[in-house]
Amino acid sequence: MTTTEPRSFARPIDRTDIELTLKRPDKAEQEEGVSMTVYAPKGMTDWAGEKGVIPAQNYVSEDFAKREAEHLWKKVWQMACREEEIPKVGDYYTYDIVDQSIIVIRTAPDEIKAFHNACPHRGRTLTEGCGHAARLFCKYHGWNWKIDGTDAKVVDRHEWAPEDLTDESLNLAPVKVGRWSGWVYINMDPDSVSLEEHLAPAKAYLDPFDIGGMRYHWRKSTIMDCNWKVILEAFNEGYHVQTTHNQMLRYMDDWTQSYAQPHDLNKSNVPPALPP
Ligand code: FES
Numbered sequence: 021m022t023t024t025e026p027r028s029f030a031r032p033i034d035r036t037d038i039e040l041t042l043k044r045p046d047k048a049e050q051e052e053g054v055s056m057t058v059y060a061p062k063g064m065t066d067w068a069g070e071k072g073v074i075p076a077q078n079y080v081s082e083d084f085a086k087r088e089a090e091h092l093w094k095k096v097w098q099m100a101c102r103e104e105e106i107p108k109v110g111d112y113y114t115y116d117i118v119d120q121s122i123i124v125i126r127t128a129p130d131e132i133k134a135f136h137n138a139c140p141h142r143g144r145t146l147t148e149g150c151g152h153a154a155r156l157f158c159k160y161h162g163w164n165w166k167i168d169g170t171d172a173k174v175v176d177r178h179e180w181a182p183e184d185l186t187d188e189s190l191n192l193a194p195v196k197v198g199r200w201s202g203w204v205y206i207n208m209d210p211d212s213v214s215l216e217e218h219l220a221p222a223k224a225y226l227d228p229f230d231i232g233g234m235r236y237h238w239r240k241s242t243i244m245d246c247n248w249k250v251i252l253e254a255f256n257e258g259y260h261v262q263t264t265h266n267q268m269l270r271y272m273d274d275w276t277q278s279y280a281q282p283h284d285l286n287k288s289n290v291p292p293a294l295p296p
């Protein structure tokens with residue numbers, strides 16, 4: 021089939037995790053006239069719209085945000101915290117995303133686990149923010165757990181029929197943890213690909229920078245009155261540098277493309293800063 025109009029396809033992916041990726045067409049697709057292939061989360065293949073132009077609805081629709089919560093945030097690897105934020109055994113960090121909350125806790129000097137932040141009894145959250153715990157404790161009826169998520173105490177357990185409270189049903193529900201360069205990642209999907217597979221090929225480019233040996237000096241968080249993609253996209257492109265951050269032009273050329281990207285996918289990376 022031939023066509024003069026460039027076309028893009030939104031296709032479901034076979035992987036169980038999420039990959040919002042623009043891919044150059046392979047040879048067969050080029051012959052078909054496809055200019056770009058877009059892989060989208062399962063159940064969201066309409067996100068790319070016609071010809072790869074992302075519909076404005078994706079930024080303002082409440083329904084679309086609900087679908088992201090289901091198909092994206094519950095399935096993708098996410099940075100939860102830095103390892104140095106939970107340096108001691110028992111230190112925890114509560115990671116919240118949309119309507120989900122995850123406890124990330126150091127359970128041994130070199131072991132970090134994560135659990136859904138929900139009491140198996142009535143679903144009350146167990147932690148908020150960060151802190152240190154000898155046990156995880158529910159403030160509603162007083163059930164508690166060892167820091168590895170296994171049941172430690174059910175108040176008046178003898179009053180329950182034993183078959184109603186199996187040890188397994190009392191443990192906190194685990195969440196997958198991955199670690200790279202000092203970052204602690206979580207993934208709520210037990211069938212997701214490994215973190216290593218998810219990070220490839222970016223990991224290979226970033227490992228030489230020894231990000232694990234770096235420490236932040238300050239950071240700022242804020243809540244913006246806009247869809248999360250608006251912010252993310254601003255931080256992913258360097259096209260605005262010449263206008264918004266033109267003081268940086270003293271240190272870098274006005275490039276918006278990194279030649280370090282062999283796949284030619286990212287046209288918006290700023291090059292490394294050069295001496296003035
Ligand atoms: S809700 Fe947690 S102990 Fe009852």
Ligand SMILES: [Fe+2]
Pocket residue numbers: 254260264265
């Ligand atoms: Fe910026």
